[in-house]
Amino acid sequence: MNIEKYSRGYFMPPVKSLKWTEREYITESPTWCSVDLRDGNQALVVPMSLEEKLEYFQLLLQVGFKEIEVGFPAASETEFAFLRRLIEQDLIPDDVTIQVLTQSREHIIRKTFEALKGVNKAVVHLYNSTSVAQREQVFKKSEEEIIDIAVTGAKMLKKYADETEGDFQFQYSPESFTGTEVEFALDICNRVLDIWKPTVKNKVIINLPATVSISMPHVYASQIEYMSDHLNYRDNVILSLHPHNDRGTGVADAELGMLAGAERVEGTLFGNGERTGNVDIVTLALNMFSHGVDPKLNFENIPKIISMYEELTKMKVHERHPYGGELVFTAFSGSHQDAIAKGMKWREEKECQYWTVPYLLIDPMDIGRKYEGDIIRINSQSGKGGIGYVLQQKYGLDLPAEMRESFGYSVKNVSDRKHKELMPNEIYDIFINEYVNINTPVEFINYKFTQNDHYETIVSIRMKNEVHEFNGVGNGRLDAISNVLQTQLGIYYKDLVYKEHAQEIGSGSNAVSYVGITDMDGVVYWGCGIDADIMTSSVKALFSAVNKMVSSLQLPVDKEFILLKK
Numbered sequence: 213m214n215i216e217k218y219s220r221g222y223f224m225p226p227v228k229s230l231k232w233t234e235r236e237y238i239t240e241s242p243t244w245c246s247v248d249l250r251d252g253n254q255a256l257v258v259p260m261s262l263e264e265k266l267e268y269f270q271l272l273l274q275v276g277f278k279e280i281e282v283g284f285p286a287a288s289e290t291e292f293a294f295l296r297r298l299i300e301q302d303l304i305p306d307d308v309t310i311q312v313l314t315q316s317r318e319h320i321i322r323k324t325f326e327a328l329k330g331v332n333k334a335v336v337h338l339y340n341s342t343s344v345a346q347r348e349q350v351f352k353k354s355e356e357e358i359i360d361i362a363v364t365g366a367k368m369l370k371k372y373a374d375e376t377e378g379d380f381q382f383q384y385s386p387e388s389f390t391g392t393e394v395e396f397a398l399d400i401c402n403r404v405l406d407i408w409k410p411t412v413k414n415k416v417i418i419n420l421p422a423t424v425s426i427s428m429p430h431v432y433a434s435q436i437e438y439m440s441d442h443l444n445y446r447d448n449v450i451l452s453l454h455p456h457n458d459r460g461t462g463v464a465d466a467e468l469g470m471l472a473g474a475e476r477v478e479g480t481l482f483g484n485g486e487r488t489g490n491v492d493i494v495t496l497a498l499n500m501f502s503h504g505v506d507p508k509l510n511f512e513n514i515p516k517i518i519s520m521y522e523e524l525t526k527m528k529v530h531e532r533h534p535y536g537g538e539l540v541f542t543a544f545s546g547s548h549q550d551a552i553a554k555g556m557k558w559r560e561e562k563e564c565q566y567w568t569v570p571y572l573l574i575d576p577m578d579i580g581r582k583y584e585g586d587i588i589r590i591n592s593q594s595g596k597g598g599i600g601y602v603l604q605q606k607y608g609l610d611l612p613a614e615m616r617e618s619f620g621y622s623v624k625n626v627s628d629r630k631h632k633e634l635m636p637n638e639i640y641d642i643f644i645n646e647y648v649n650i651n652t653p654v655e656f657i658n659y660k661f662t663q664n665d666h667y668e669t670i671v672s673i674r675m676k677n678e679v680h681e682f683n684g685v686g687n688g689r690l691d692a693i694s695n696v697l698q699t700q701l702g703i704y705y706k707d708l709v710y711k712e713h714a715q716e717i718g719s720g721s722n723a724v725s726y727v728g729i730t731d732m733d734g735v736v737y738w739g740c741g742i743d744a745d746i747m748t749s750s751v752k753a754l755f756s757a758v759n760k761m762v763s764s765l766q767l768p769v770d771k772e773f774i775l776l777k778k
């Protein structure tokens with residue numbers, strides 16, 4: 213690769229400006245300005261139609277934006293008509309301020325104010341490019357001539373605003389700020405401010421865009437801090453950021469920029485915008501949770517926001533997109549699933565105030581995602597914790613820890629062989645087929661018990677189509693039946709373990725029992741019984757475990773019953 217072709221194209225402030233490094237976190241949310249309908253829209257393959265813009269505008273209102281750049285009215289008929297529609301049909305709520313963008317060219321400014329006629333209030337946003345590259349290559353102008361574009365535009369805005377009814381606030385962006393010498397950017401902004409003379413009542417927005425992000429975020433933060441410290445009329449200036457994401461650091465730029473003194477951020481939903489996009493306001497806003505700060509935007513139903521966004525922009529939210537992506541709350545891998553399942557249980561038991569579940573930055577439910585099917589999904593990388601969690605959450609089956617392990621391997625193997633993710637119903641089917649009410653080759657039919665100082669049983673068992681009755685005794689009922697299996701059928705095992713619970717999910721409320729037995733070589737076999745009757749469920753669990761052992765050891769079953777060598 214031809215690395216000699218590249219070098220740094222940004223400028224550090226003339227004096228080091230690093231106070232932001234000492235601020236640990238953001239203490240309040242900035243003023244958000246959505247530029248979806250302008251910067252986002254201008255980057256779409258097919259910009260939105262008027263009706264689509266109207267629908268998107270409603271979406272932005274629902275999310276809670278109070279400042280919305282609605283377009284570049286001089287750009288096209290649709291842009292112009294959209295603004296007219298908003299004004300004429302009184303679609304702008306009183307607590308929302310719309311914003312429009314204009315170049316510093318008189319016919320464009322005139323058209324912009326024509327489009328604004330009748331508006332109650334609006335931000336009029338003037339820009340011109342200031343970077344070395346743009347001055348030299350695009351405008352072919354000196355610094356003074358570039359300043360003149362800005363100053364002339366600022367004067368024109370003032371003139372047209374004076375001639376037009378409505379409250380107008382002004383915004384200026386030294387476009388391509390990140391490629392501009394910081395002193396020059398400061399000078400041009402101050403020259404514009406001198407024209408507009410901001411007051412407490414009518415503050416001016418100075419917007420410092422990372423039009424193209426060309427440095428690491430700490431450089432941008434230092435540039436912002438320097439500007440914040442040296443701008444004239446600072447108390448009457450709202451310092452705004454407009455990061456793009458060329459280096460993949462749009463969010464970092466915005467966060468460090470806020471630490472450095474910015475009070476406002478322009479961005480878009482899911483980061484739509486020119487090239488790699490504008491900074492993603494969904495991410496920035498939800499990141500506020502990690503500072504314990506209320507972002508004052510409502511993303512309670514992110515699935516609905518995504519579906520509207522995708523429909524209107526024809527863009528896709530990537531599966532790994534922070535917060536919004538389909539897979540961002542999903543763990544496939546075993547150790548993550550195990551930690552999440554334990555963390556969720558801990559949270560339930562301890563009634564924790566703060567969200568601390570491992571691997572999950574926020575509670576997915578807070579943004580309209582669900583636990584079921586979202587958090588833990590199963591493939592060949594999964595483990596017993598996650599697989600057990602799915603069975604428990606979806607089907608109310610709380611397997612003993614040791615059984616989870618053995619079942620976990622069965623499920624992983626199926627997923628590995630089939631080379632696919634397994635859905636909860638497939639996992640359930642594997643469980644039912646492998647463990648529940650297994651009745652071949654030794655089929656449990658029924659039992660009777662009598663109780664003295666011990667239990668006596670008569671148990672009916674079918675083998676090879678013939679039903680036999682056996683008598684047995686034991687300390688408990690399950691023990692009595694287990695003794696029949698061992699002493700009369702010759703199916704020997706040891707270390708019987710047992711667990712049961714009510715199945716609260718699904719139809720009816722069945723009892724679920726789990727039995728583990730160990731053969732003479734130390735191999736453990738598990739079975740499960742599900743039945744309306746708790747005793748029957750435990751007997752079925754025992755027979756299931758026994759049948760698994762008989763089948764695995766290929767023990768002969770005939771009229772003479774099973775004769776074990778050991």
Ligand SMILES: CC(=O)SCCNC(=O)CCNC(=O)[C@H](O)C(C)(C)COP(=O)(O)OP(=O)(O)OC[C@H]1O[C@@H](n2cnc3c(N)ncnc32)[C@H](O)[C@@H]1OP(=O)(O)O
Pocket residue numbers: 251254284286287288314315316317320339340341350351361387423486
């Ligand atoms: C970083 C950003 O996102 S900035 C916003 C960019 N958005 C858009 O461009 C979308 C909407 N734009 C448009 O529809 C059109 O570009 C219009 C209507 C604004 C202007 O259209 P046109 O005049 O036909 O074409 P074009 O945009 O190519 O104009 C370029 C001219 O404007 C000048 N120019 C560009 N930006 C500015 C500015 N901010 N202020 C003053 N002049 C400017 C250029 O130097 C060039 O001048 P030249 O003709 O002397 O060479």
Ligand SMILES: CC(C)C(=O)C(=O)O
Pocket residue numbers: 251313339385387388419421422423424454456
């Ligand atoms: C108009 C300005 C703010 C812009 O969109 C940019 O610089 O990216």
